[in-house]
Amino acid sequence: MIFNVAQLMKEPVGSGASYEDDIAEEQVQLDKDLTIVGPITGHARMRRVNQGLLIDGWVDLTLGLECARCLKHFEQPEHVTFEERFNPTVDVVTGTPLPPIEEDDVFPIDEHHQVDLTEAIRQAVLLAIPMVPLCKEDCAGLCAQCGHDLNLGPCDCKPEIDDRLNVLKQLLQNE
Template identity: 75%
Template sequence: MIFNVAQLLKSPVGTSIEADIDAQDVQLDEDLKITRPLSGHARMRRINQGLLVDGWVDVTLKLTCTRCLKEFEQPMHVAFEERFNPTVDVLTGASLPPIEEDDVFPIDEHHQLDLTEAVRQQVLLNIPMVTLCKEDCAGLCAQCGKDLNLGPCECEPEVDMRMSVLKTLWQNQAQS
């Protein structure tokens, strides 16, 4: 996901180029397991300070279900839009002052733009807080740990001792 943007940096403001993204064996993060090649599309536009890059990627992650703890594959379509500023002037080769803004990514001294970090951040932001293998996942039994997706377990429901008084009251009322 590295693009040489030297010619685009020499172009007038408003010039744009488009490129397809096809990354085999990309590693975005230690905790993210990507199961299929990452693919997508990016558009790079020249702006006053550098480049504005927008696009999307399709990625399939291996996640763990929050309810039943099984691993499953989750396909995701992630859009991104980020600014990139050069660290070296493309015409003179002189170093430019460091980027002070947090939301701007650097273009290296060889005029190479690396989308990996921008894509990684957007993928992390798009992972659901609760990851489910299926919408109606039943989870695990709290007492015996059986996977309730495979069928009910033989456990008796736990009775909250604080509510036992209500149970006796209900039984007395049913006998009357």
């Protein structure tokens, strides 16, 4: 997901200069804890702004996740949008180094005038992952006593009775 933006960086600010390209990556490892199944496809639009570039776009990918209720692995397609600023580290005309970027939310354009969208897309994908991934909306989960997958049917366990409710049981028997 690397693009050469030297020509775009030479354009004057406010000229409406932009560059669009498709994203197609077969095998990408965005994060060690993130499983991507299949290719990543998408589109990116790069526009010249005052300090550097504003890049926005989207990617489609399939994530391999684990259900929070039944612990089964499943695949979930995602459509993730992103928009990030990229500032140069080297002047495109003279080749002299520029002062370091002091903002946390800005990505660098390297000394070869290339933009790598991998980190921006990784962050957008991590934000798109649900906090509680479920294989299906009505996942029944696992039995708390025997661990049986309740999506396959009920188990033979008898429901646990909270010991604190025994007092109520005795009151019912006295009447």
